[in-house]
Amino acid sequence: MKDLAGKTAFVTGAASGIGLGIATALAQAGVKVMLCDIEEAALQAAVEGLKRTNADVASVKADVSLKAELQAAAEETRTRYGNVHILVNNAGVTGGGPYGMWTDARWNWTLGVNLMAVIWGIEIFGPAMEKHGEGGHIVSTASIAGLISGSSSPYEVTKYGVVALSEGLRLQLAPRGIGVSVLCPGFIRTRIMSSRRNLPERFDDATEMAPLSDALRERIKHANERIDHGIDPLYVGELVREGIENDWPYIFTDCEFEPFIDARFAEIKRGFDRIRDRQPRR
Ligand SMILES: NC(=O)c1ccc[n+]([C@@H]2O[C@H](COP(=O)([O-])OP(=O)(O)OC[C@H]3O[C@@H](n4cnc5c(N)ncnc54)[C@H](O)[C@@H]3O)[C@@H](O)[C@H]2O)c1
Secondary structure (H helix, E strand, O other): OOOOOOOEEEEEOOOOHHHHHHHHHHHHOOOEEEEEEOOHHHHHHHHHHHHOOOOOEEEEEOOOOOHHHHHHHHHHHHHHHOOOOEEEEOOOOOOOOOOOOOOHHHHHHHHHHHHHHHHHHHHHHHHHHHHHOOOEEEEEEOOHHHOOOOOOHHHHHHHHHHHHHHHHHHHHHHHHOEEEEEEEOOOEOOOHHHHHHHOOHHHHHHHOOOOOOHHHHHHHHHHHHHHHOOEOHHHHHHHHHHHHHHOOOEEEOOOOOHHHHHHHHHHHHHHHHHHOOOOOOO
């Protein structure tokens, strides 16, 4: 989508971090942006900040892990701005934890915000984008953890899900005039490590914590440090804007984890090599 000025975007998780970076970068290009988030005070502050730059922005509060709230937010966006051209499914949480710490509440919270909300966003906005025919683009925020996995299984499952969804949709929606990109950030300076500030009441059980092992405590400390010194979220927003303008399938923020992705592909290739000369029995 080359000409962004005058288009309308709906961005989830837009009150802080990467979502706010994307909303800002789009607003700077003359896009009208509806910022959607669960965190009301941060949302108000974000919108006030953007309005001071003369951006045409508005906000709507929604818990995106509830389909009805996402639907209502979409309705409010259409009432305010008319046709939506850019959907950014970005809200996310670091729920879950490694094997041994799983609870149904943590799985459901993580799956709800990080994956189901993305699916619903596409279901809700996709057909309307097709119908208005003015062009469309969908960006969903996965993670580098959507391409390599380690110790936070629920988070990684949702992020692999977002990558799979985006790769498949890209093929399905291209003939319908809608571009699809998946954003796979590395360490970005945001509030992601305090995701629990937005834990919806119905997932209260997710706060129950088994005592953390020393190894896990160390890993969390390391992640906190990397995120505290991470990449500027507005830089990520600018990359996303460029990704939309040029229809990039994958939007990466840096090359730190490229060797790990190479190693994963090499392991997958070795799996084929092991059985290459065999004749499958049918
Ligand atoms: N920060 C990183 O290093 C990093 C790396 C890879 C991927 N990501 C992904 O980037 C996305 C944005 O996260 P961030 O790092 O900017 O963190 P963040 O916590 O600063 O921003 C996340 C936003 O999502 C909102 N949110 C949380 N639950 C919600 C819900 N139920 N409904 C609506 N909004 C909700 C939060 O209020 C917040 O504004 C997430 O999908 C995250 O998984 C972040």
